Amino acid sequence: MDSPSPPSIDGAARLRHRLDYLAAFVFLLCGGYVAVLVWVDHGNGTFSRLSEVWQLMSLAIVLVSITYLFRYWRWHWLLRRKGHHVPVLPGLAGYLAGFALTATPGKAGELMRIRYFARMGIPAERTLGVFVFERASDLLVILSLSLLAASVFPTLGALVAVVLGFVCVLFGAAAWPALLNSLVRVTERLPGRWLRRLARFCLAAALELRSCLDLRAFGQSMLAGCLAWGLTSAVFVSLCVGMGLQLDPMVALGIYPLAMLIGALSFVPGGVGTTELAIVLMLNRLGISTPDAIAVAVAARLVTLWYAIVVGALAMLAAESAHYKKAKVIY
Numbered sequence: 001m002d003s004p005s006p007p008s009i010d011g012a013a014r015l016r017h018r019l020d021y022l023a024a025f026v027f028l029l030c031g032g033y034v035a036v037l038v039w040v041d042h043g044n045g046t047f048s049r050l051s052e053v054w055q056l057m058s059l060a061i062v063l064v065s066i067t068y069l070f071r072y073w074r075w076h077w078l079l080r081r082k083g084h085h086v087p088v089l090p091g092l093a094g095y096l097a098g099f100a101l102t103a104t105p106g107k108a109g110e111l112m113r114i115r116y117f118a119r120m121g122i123p124a125e126r127t128l129g130v131f132v133f134e135r136a137s138d139l140l141v142i143l144s145l146s147l148l149a150a151s152v153f154p155t156l157g158a159l160v161a162v163v164l165g166f167v168c169v170l171f172g173a174a175a176w177p178a179l180l181n182s183l184v185r186v187t188e189r190l191p192g193r194w195l196r197r198l199a200r201f202c203l204a205a206a207l208e209l210r211s212c213l214d215l216r217a218f219g220q221s222m223l224a225g226c227l228a229w230g231l232t233s234a235v236f237v238s239l240c241v242g243m244g245l246q247l248d249p250m251v252a253l254g255i256y257p258l259a260m261l262i263g264a265l266s267f268v269p270g271g272v273g274t275t276e277l278a279i280v281l282m283l284n285r286l287g288i289s290t291p292d293a294i295a296v297a298v299a300a301r302l303v304t305l306w307y308a309i310v311v312g313a314l315a316m317l318a319a320e321s322a323h324y325k326k327a328k329v330i331y
Helices: 007-041 046-052 054-080 088-101 105-118 124-152 156-175 177-187 193-210 215-242 249-265 274-285 290-330
Strands: none
Touching (some): 007 046, 046 290, 054 088, 088 290, 105 124, 124 156, 124 193, 124 215, 124 249, 156 177, 177 193, 215 249, 249 274
């Protein structure tokens, strides 16, 4: 009779499978994007324009990396105030690992963090609650920055109404005990054990979200969001300036956040294509030629979305490797 495989061997096999899936995901995503870029480059000279500002893009990557620290500081602070002492570096790796799957509708793939923070003793519903609070706070910050570009997006009022309505309903439901109590009773009547477990998990996350709805937490979260997304917007403006585009700096500050909102509402994974198109169309309205607008849009996405995916993949590898080594020592 064959003996069961040691835990270390099983862990190594699972790690290899996860790395294979991650590599395939990143490869296909990047490959498709590069293929589209090659097609767009024909007649537009996008690659040649990017080669002219590679030093500026390198600096932009440094600034974008700083925004990750602001966002992680918020995440770490929210968990610490709930009594969790998260190790700084492992926590940072777990947080950044979520970026590997950031190219999903609504960035839902970032819930991969549940896996890594569970290893630190943090319940899944607590991680989900903090994630939802973080996303909602970021929505408000990004929406506020988007108002700077109102002149190039006539229907911004409708977009503002949709986003504010969503956040108000979300926070209102979490803060309304009577509603949550009613949902608890409904949950117990749902058919199927799996569906009841899922509903209970979502309700537990709503309760965790409620605990974040105080003035101090909201203020800290908005501060971190303003620093992070304000700096990201400044990176976009610097790319425009570096490529010689003549724009009103205040209007330019709002273009990238507004394009992100449009991309998110399109529910295209990561807003790939839709965000770039929004940037190009808004720049066109400001008198920028299409080739220049495409070059700026691509440069901005390379140093934000695609850089985030690479950072997330590396952080995921680091987190899995550290966990595997720890498990190997134990067994």
